[in-house]
Amino acid sequence: AHDLATYCLMLADDALVMSHRLSEWCSRAPDLEDDIALGNIALDLLGQARLLLARAAAADPSVVPVLPEGSPVPPEDALAFFRGDGELLNVRLVEGDNGDFGRTIARLLVFSAWRLALLEHLTPSRDHVLAAVAVKGVKEMTYHRDYAARWFVTLARGTDESRRRVVEGLTAIWPLHGELFVTQDVERRVADAGVGVAPDTVADEVDALLDQVLSAGGVERPSVSALAGVRGRTGRHGLHTEALSRLLAEMQVVARAHPTGAW
């Protein structure tokens, strides 16, 4: 049960943090259509995060931070707003600043291709909640990936500047690509139990898809090394970049000022 909860938190935190970053584009996108698209993607991911946080809390209530007696804060919010950055289990890819639209698209492409593959393989999960989340998520992620792929190719084959920017964006986020496929012990165990998916098993298909999009844009895979962790610890172990604690300071400020508030 603790393994299942931990696994759900991993998937939830990826979606929660990525959703936060995308929501920062609100009222700032290059055009209204993209403002709406990025907002909708953020909303989809937020929805996935909520279901997964609720599942984590149900699977193992001990993962939910304890709030003052009588607090009406539901478990999903306790998990989202009352854990510190060292307790979040998202991959480091999702937490960095957006950068420009080129970097945002490059990150969204990699993220959505990866998550789509994970959720596809999660649809037959023995955990019916996870299976249902996966079925819904596959539809959403397909749209996200197609949106990102379309823009990636457009930028890569647009102007010199747009090509330069999207390639720089891809190069900047690529050191965090490898971390997506490192399988943690917990993931291995839930995968063996037929409940979760081991990310190493989707590496080939994700990379094939990415290669296809990159080649449609005439872009080479960046030749940059993976970002080191600290004594082997990375995002999945709660070891993050400096960006995450700043992100959480903003995200959690109102909720934490009112631990017994009703919203």
Place this chain on the structure above:
Amino acid sequence: AHDLATYCLMLADDALVMSHRLSEWCSRAPDLEDDIALGNIALDLLGQARLLLARAAAADPSVVPVLPEGSPVPPEDALAFFRGDGELLNVRLVEGDNGDFGRTIARLLVFSAWRLALLEHLTPSRDHVLAAVAVKGVKEMTYHRDYAARWFVTLARGTDESRRRVVEGLTAIWPLHGELFVTQDVERRVADAGVGVAPDTVADEVDALLDQVLSAGGVERPSVSALAGVRGRTGRHGLHTEALSRLLAEMQVVARAHPTGAW
């Protein structure tokens, strides 16, 4: 006593928030000398804020936010870290984003010329603590003003780009210039009691100084109107811009996470 405390908070909050903004330049200034100078200015203002917050707490302990029993947090920190933006009494000039170096210099020029004049007139205060703070502050503010004035003229008479930027910066902050000289009832009362200074009484000398610096740079006073408040309420009434709550979210995050912590 409450008037004195309120007055001290006004002066303290101006320094605290301005210090915060300047400290954001740390490791980002155009050159090492300016990194050090801006850091030192931030440090001076932080020192002034601490003395003034302590004076406010001593003058009227009821202004200090109440923390959990047994908390070792001293009054200066309770005031700095446990008030919300609606309780801060700083003028709105100090709270906006730094913008580029040109805007930072323009704001520092206006702020330091104004505060220097206030502190000069505060040196004969009947409140000996305030008088001592003022004497120390006058030396500091003189340096700050000279630093800002020197850079203002350099940028205004440097390249076309530097001139454009510093003039844009001045124009951007100028709508908040008028608020500096609006005298609140509290300020009038402490001034009448020989304890404080009514800001309207320093308007002429500050403007004369600013005109002198502007003219040395060959820059006209911006012809922009004052920024309206909401039903007459502005910074001194706790009515701020949207920037302040974000600033405080960052500034207060660690302190608030540990209301009984010792640092």
Place this chain on the structure above:
Amino acid sequence: MTVAPERDEQELMAGFEATIERHDRIEPRDWMPEGYRRTVVRQVAQHAHSEIIGMQPEGNWITRAPSLRRKAILLAKVQDEAGHGLYLYSACETSGVSRDELTEMLIGGRQKYSSIFNYPTLTYADVGTIGWLVDGAAICNQVPLCRTSYGPYGRAMIRVCKEESFHQRQGYELLATMMRGTDEQRAMVQESVDRFWWPALMMFGPPDDDSPNTAQSMAWGIKRNTNDDLRQRMVDMTVPQAEALGVTLPDPELRWNEERQAHDFGTPDWDEFKDVISGNGPCNAQRLEHRRRAWEDGAWVREAATVFARRTEADREAAR
């Protein structure tokens, strides 16, 4: 062919006036007086700009929403506003003005947007208050506009109004929930209402005796009610809701007038209104700067899309 153009124009005008008379719609393909066209475009554009600028004050709280449910509601709402902006810009485009041109006019300060969005949002309660009071005022304004004489505008308004009332209920529900919460939350709601009440009443524009364009706009059927009329409707609608919520509206002169069967109320600060309208409100510069920056930062992306589309089209041609 060039015989008696004045005669033609007179006939066209007669037809136009008859359409207005019958409360029928004027459509883009129909003849219309130049003044009508200009007024309609200006009004629809201002409305579109208001939706887009209106994303900012609420958008300010998306990343700080205190619960995931509220975050989802707020994100969806702000996206709806972007959607409203889109329909309304399209309605303008039927009159031959492109979205890019309108955006340039907005960020150049040559077209306005609703004064309310020049006030800051300072607490999460403001998200609720904007839903309740600001969207409430917008609905008072917009419901009659569903019957406006210009077809594309009227049809856009029908869709917009439906969503706005949904947003208004969500705003009210947030405030109601907060009022059942902690003392701090109740105080936050009251403080927010204190700040937004008067600006919300100013949304209807200046008093009728100081509103020079109202008569012509009403004659043309673009506007359906006077400013003061709508303002009264807003007050009467809001007072019982405020009571139900348990908040006090910050107007000592507010009371029921049995004779008029309506509420008497105080006078907004019209000097503040003029200040805000003329660009000196607490957030005018900030809102325009934000929009300008988004527009300029996105220029390279829009250009890339144009170039890519042209190139793809050329490839397709070549492949034929």
Place this chain on the structure above:
Amino acid sequence: MTVAPERDEQELMAGFEATIERHDRIEPRDWMPEGYRRTVVRQVAQHAHSEIIGMQPEGNWITRAPSLRRKAILLAKVQDEAGHGLYLYSACETSGVSRDELTEMLIGGRQKYSSIFNYPTLTYADVGTIGWLVDGAAICNQVPLCRTSYGPYGRAMIRVCKEESFHQRQGYELLATMMRGTDEQRAMVQESVDRFWWPALMMFGPPDDDSPNTAQSMAWGIKRNTNDDLRQRMVDMTVPQAEALGVTLPDPELRWNEERQAHDFGTPDWDEFKDVISGNGPCNAQRLEHRRRAWEDGAWVREAATVFARRTEADREAAR
């Protein structure tokens, strides 16, 4: 005049070696072998870069310092680092390399800085840990460098060391205060020490048998001790301090060796070290990007200062 240059060079070299032998200082005006000059400049530049890049991990917490006193201490400390960077760049400039050139080499990735600053600071405890362990390691490194053979470097080191030990005490004092605080604070300190212990030991560089330049640097008197020697000194110095603090150093092999009269300890993860040194550490890209952006964003300011100075000078000339 061109007679027997080899002979001259030999004499110069003999003089240089005698100076080194006597433990006297080599001064910028003195003759020195090209290899010595290059090595000195590289080492001093790396040291300067480390001070400047080292502002970032701690600077990350200035705006979030949990008390005003700590904020003042931290701000002052980071400014001291900028000051150290300044002296050290000046020491380099005595060898004819300008600060601008050195900065370009840093942001172009052609010169390095201490590997430790490629680790993230994740809690406020890290500010204390950096003071205690990182400045502690720096002092172990730098105290002997006060006697380094290159005059300007040695003199800069004397001043730097004085301030560093002050910083180290402040760091220790922060941790000690936190250890007397809440359980969360104690856990925060332990977690921070767990993260920084090994990277701090790696600051002394690779093991001696894998450090090709050490011998030559020692012969020239640029370096005074081997890496492993300094690392041992650091461990022996830190163990009793950790005990006094009440934190556990994360090394199961750590124990006192009576025979050696020194601590035995485990092996750092040299693969991680190589990864970090070669640019793939958790923060290498971030640190350089930050520095590059500051440098580029400030270009217009530096240019304005240059133009203004030239213009003022010209005016003065004209006025004569």
